[in-house]
Amino acid sequence: GESVGLHLPTLSVQEGDNSIINCAYSNSASDYFIWYKQESGKGPQFIIDIRSNMDKRQGQRVTVLLNKTVKHLSLQIAATQPGDSAVYFCAEGSGYALNFGKGTSLLVTP
């Protein structure tokens, strides 16, 4: 079946550096992608989304890049802060649901 996966399970960055979290997807028919942040004991929180007719979308300190040729999605966080420490999930739209990857744990060190 189709799957959404992440290249790295954990990522450690220094405060102030930029972070890049990667995600691979296998369903070439997917046309909607989304990133969530999940803090300990909380539900997933929407960060940013992108549709397949775009290859880049920017938010506040975050950028999502979509490369449909290699079926790759990435989340870039600028000037990473301690409050960015969390698990980050990518997901792709699949019919009436979202198909989630396993998550990347981002640890921001001082």
Next chain:
Amino acid sequence: NAGVTQTPKFQVLKTGQSMTLQCAQDMNHEYMSWYRQDPGMGLRLIHYSVGAGITDQGEVPNGYNVSRSTTEDFPLRLLSAAPSQTSVYFCASSYGGGDQPQHFGDGTRLSIL
């Protein structure tokens, strides 16, 4: 605006017991869904609803029932709890399904002994 509210936050059950996990949203969203999250894994879809009176199965529906009598509420029922159902359960709602951001509650942490 409360968003998506889940109750209870924590629950411990014995094998074979039944219970209902409650989910309510106040955003007038048509679409609601239930996911479970196990350690080191992403969220897996259990059941979803595209509107009042309409429900359908997701990836892992066995052992769970749902109903949608109102737009606001989407309860999840465990008829006979099993240890394999120990998990964190998340309810979500959105204007659409797989092409819109889904808004999540803070989860119910369920342990089956």
